[in-house]
Amino acid sequence: MMMVVAFAGCGVALVLALVRAAKGPTPFDRLLAVNAIGTLVILGIALHGFIMGRPEFVDISILYAVINFIGTFAILKLFSTGGLGDRGGKARVTRETDEG
Amino acid sequence: MEMLLSWLSGISLLLGTAALIVGALGLVRLPNLFSRIHAVGMMDTAGVAFITLGMLIHEGFSLISVRLAVVGVFLFFTSPIATHAVAQVAHRSGFSPVTPVKEPRRAQKAAKNATAKKSAKKAANKAASGAPVEKAVTKKAVAKKALTDTAAGKKTVGKKTAGKMRAT
Structure with missing residues (x-):
């Protein structure tokens, strides 16, 4: 019973986080909201497994946790350096790299 | 259990x-x-x-x-x-956790009170001009008070502009 209540609470919190992700004025607000949505989805998958009587879904939530962490850091690296590690951290092709 | x-x-x-x-x-x-x-x-x-x-x-x-x-x-x-x-x-990337400083509410209230007092005194002055007996004394007192009031108003105005500058 309490599992269903917690699942519904996860849904409400997810909708609120979606609101912030939609109207966040800065990209960091959106990134924060997306990170929170990822955490809520992890909890929701585990709770859903327990409600439906198939707790093996916890494996999928482990996978989601790892992907969420790595994805947040990838987007942050893209924000801060302008690249993901290729081209030596430069997203824009400069004239030097074109010629050389 | x-x-x-x-x-x-x-x-x-x-x-x-x-x-x-x-x-x-x-x-x-x-x-x-x-x-x-x-x-x-x-x-x-x-x-x-x-x-x-x-x-x-x-x-x-x-x-x-x-x-x-x-x-x-x-x-x-x-x-x-x-x-x-x-x-x-x-x-x-340039976001600061410090929010811009607003003018404290007490100073705003003081400025409002000062202007209200001034207008009240002007009305009182007009009323007092009808009675010439105490005219000199009241005039002097009113002038003094008005002087201090304007000084206070100037002070608050200066504070206000400073706050705005800090905010921008």
Whole structure:
């Protein structure tokens, strides 16, 4: 019973986080909201497994946790350096790299 | 024993749900990027820890509960790291956690009172001009008071402009 209540609470919190992700004025607000949505989805998958009587879904939530962490850091690296590690951290092709 | 465990699990799940909803409300309602980070920290630690604990108590000791504990420990360590990284990159790219300083409400009230007093004194002066007996004395007093009032007004005005400059 309490599992269903917690699942519904996860849904409400997810909708609120979606609101912030939609109207966040800065990209960091959106990134924060997306990170929170990822955490809520992890909890929701585990709770859903327990409600439906198939707790093996916890494996999928482990996978989601790892992907969420790595994805947040990838987007942050893209924000801060302008690249993901290729081209030596430069997203824009400069004239030097074109010629050389 | 069974009863106690189910009660503990239910209470823990409820606490976790409350933390999640409070954190999400803070994420929507708070005014600043860094205060929103504070709200998300609430969700990521208390919410995740309590809900995972509730599911652990419900499940008992098995392979599933070990996996749940792995999920809980992983989230407990990684989500503060991710939040910290967000704050660090935001700070480096020019966002400041310090909000612009507003004029304190007391000073605003004082300025309002000063202007109100001035207008009241002008009215009183007009009324007093009808009675020439105490004219000289009241005039002097009113002039003095008006002088101090204008000085105070100037002071508050100066403070106001300073606050605005700081805000911009």
